[in-house]
Amino acid sequence: MKPDFHAPELENLLRSLAPAAVSPELSSRVEEELRLDMSWLSQTTKRPHTVRWLAPVTYAALGAAAAIAVMSTFSSGLTLPASTSQPTVAVSAPQSGVMPVSTISEWDDVQDEGIRYTADRMPQKHVRVRGTERHLYIDPRDGAEIIVEYPREQSLVLPVSFQ
Amino acid sequence: MAPAFDWKRTFDQLAPQLVLYARQLVQTKADAEDVVQMAFVRWWRRFPDGDAQHIPLLYAAVRTIALDQRRSDNRRVTREGKSDIAIAGENAPCFDPQPEQRETAEIIENALQDLSKEQREVVTLHLWGGLTFKEIAAISGESINTIAGRYRYALNNLHKKLTPVRDELVTSEPPASTAFNVLPFTSQSEVLS
Numbered sequence: 001m002k003p004d005f006h007a008p009e010l011e012n013l014l015r016s017l018a019p020a021a022v023s024p025e026l027s028s029r030v031e032e033e034l035r036l037d038m039s040w041l042s043q044t045t046k047r048p049h050t051v052r053w054l055a056p057v058t059y060a061a062l063g064a065a066a067a068i069a070v071m072s073t074f075s076s077g078l079t080l081p082a083s084t085s086q087p088t089v090a091v092s093a094p095q096s097g098v099m100p101v102s103t104i105s106e107w108d109d110v111q112d113e114g115i116r117y118t119a120d121r122m123p124q125k126h127v128r129v130r131g132t133e134r135h136l137y138i139d140p141r142d143g144a145e146i147i148v149e150y151p152r153e154q155s156l157v158l159p160v161s162f163q
Numbered sequence: 164m165a166p167a168f169d170w171k172r173t174f175d176q177l178a179p180q181l182v183l184y185a186r187q188l189v190q191t192k193a194d195a196e197d198v199v200q201m202a203f204v205r206w207w208r209r210f211p212d213g214d215a216q217h218i219p220l221l222y223a224a225v226r227t228i229a230l231d232q233r234r235s236d237n238r239r240v241t242r243e244g245k246s247d248i249a250i251a252g253e254n255a256p257c258f259d260p261q262p263e264q265r266e267t268a269e270i271i272e273n274a275l276q277d278l279s280k281e282q283r284e285v286v287t288l289h290l291w292g293g294l295t296f297k298e299i300a301a302i303s304g305e306s307i308n309t310i311a312g313r314y315r316y317a318l319n320n321l322h323k324k325l326t327p328v329r330d331e332l333v334t335s336e337p338p339a340s341t342a343f344n345v346l347p348f349t350s351q352s353e354v355l356s
Contacts, residue, residue, distance in 0.1 A: 007318055010325065013332060014290050017258040017268050019183035026182075026196045027174060033204045034170055 064102030098137040098146055105152065107131040115160055123160040128153065173213040174203060179259075180291045181225055186257055187283050188229035198229045219298040222288060226302055267332045274324040282317035285310055 113126040130153045137146040178199060185195035185202075202224035210217045257275075260268035275283055284303070288294045296314065300307045325332065 007322075010318060010322060011290060013267075013325075014271060014286070014321070017260055017264065017271060019179035019291055020192075020256055020259040022178045022182050022196060022199070026178065026200060027171070029200050030174060030203055031171070033200070034207060 063104065098139045101136040101138050102134075103136075104134045105131055106134065113155075123162065125158040125160045127156040127158060129156055169213055170207050170211075173207075177218070177221065178203070180293075181221065183257055183291055184222060184284075184287050185225050185229050187280065187287050188226065189233055194232060195229070198225055198232060201228050219294055219302060222292055222294060222298075223302045270325065270328055270332065271321075274321050277324060278317050278320055282313050282320065285313045286317045286321075289314060 107129055109130040111128040111130070113128055115123050115125050117123055130151075133150045133152050135148045135150070137148070138144070139146065181199045181203070182192070182195045185198040186192060189195050189198060202221060206217070206221040206224050207213070210220070256268065257272055258268040275286070278286065285296075285299055288299045288302070289296070294302070296307050296310045299305075300310045303310070
């Protein structure tokens with residue numbers, strides 16, 4: 001009768017077998033992949049210094065330009081009011097160091113006050129416009145946006161011709 | 164940061180055991196080597212110092228990737244059927260025996276194949292990977308008692324298979340330079356305790 005294996009003997013028998021060697025290609029593949037990592041690490045590319053406020057300023061400037069274009073088109077057909085019901089508030093930068101980006105006027109309400117005649121009997125259409133003027137500033141040091149809103153009320157006089 | 168050449172030393176010492184383990188989980192040697200490549204690269208990126216205490220995590224990565232691959236392979240094989248290359252790769256030997264051990268290796272390999280997958284996994288990780296039952300339990304998400312039980316049953320099954328052919332089995336001590344079952348940075352007694 002054959003003697004039984006003892007557990008340690010069996011374990012030693014199993015351990016005596018070496019796992020099959022890996023293919024040389026495997027080592028090459030791992031080396032290639034790790035080399036790729038190292039090449040990425042060694043690339044000390046400096047990220048371009050981006051001005052954080054540049055993008056919002058660009059978009060805001062585009063918006064401002066569009067608003068100016070619209071306003072200039074709109075105002076070309078109008079007669080500027082002789083006077084506004086409220087004195088124009090001089091807009092200045094809310095604090096030093098910030099830069100103005102855009103000014104946008106929004107009309108909230110337009111009230112038709114009818115046609116009136118001047119002393120020389122010329123008809124004029126009077127329109128009262130209420131709205132908001134929004135000024136956008138950006139602090140270039142930290143990109144903070146500052147928005148200042150002014151309520152505006154204007155009395156417009158439009159020429160009228162009866163034909 | 165470890166020198167770039169250190170990975171090679173660690174890889175050379177661990178790769179055969181890793182591939183042996185992966186082969187218990189996937190079908191072909193080529194698949195097993197793919198798994199080991201992905202696992203080792205991920206592990207080395209995470210632990211570039213090659214610290215021995217993180218080696219169980221390397222086996223865990225092998226297990227995770229292999230099981231993922233096996234799941235996708237099962238779906239693919241169901242769709243397409245097995246390729247000839249895959250079938251040929253299944254028969255590649257798992258061991259690299261000394262010339263006088265060839266017959267022994269074949270017998271043991273067949274005996275191992277007769278074990279359940281779970282038992283074979285524990286035996287491979289413990290005997291060739293050098294992991295403790297606690298580490299194997301952490302990798303597989305089982306209790307230590309379950310792992311110890313699987314190992315005990317596996318040895319019993321191997322005992323039954325190998326005792327009748329004991330006279331044909333040749334035991335030879337591997338040369339110290341190719342001591343595959345010793346982790347590179349710890350002593351064997353420490354690992355197996």
